[in-house]
Amino acid sequence: MSAEKKPEVVDLSQYKRARADAEQQTRAKAKVDAKAAREPLLGRRPKAGLILGLLILVLAAVVLLPRLL
DSSP, X not given: OOSSOOOOOXXXXXHHHHHHHHHHHHHHHHHHHHXXXXXXXXXXXXXXXXXXXXXXXXXXXXXXXXXXX
């Protein structure tokens, strides 16, 4: 080695800490993105389940009532 260049001591814990922080941020962002991408089965309407239930009852009545009479 030359007299001008001295060996540098590298602290690997800084790199490990930075990598762990970056992974944690990536995971947090992925979790937020996944939560935002999920949509309820019946959409965003709060009464969609009630409407669907009523529709099924009406269709069942249309099919079953003529058979009973």
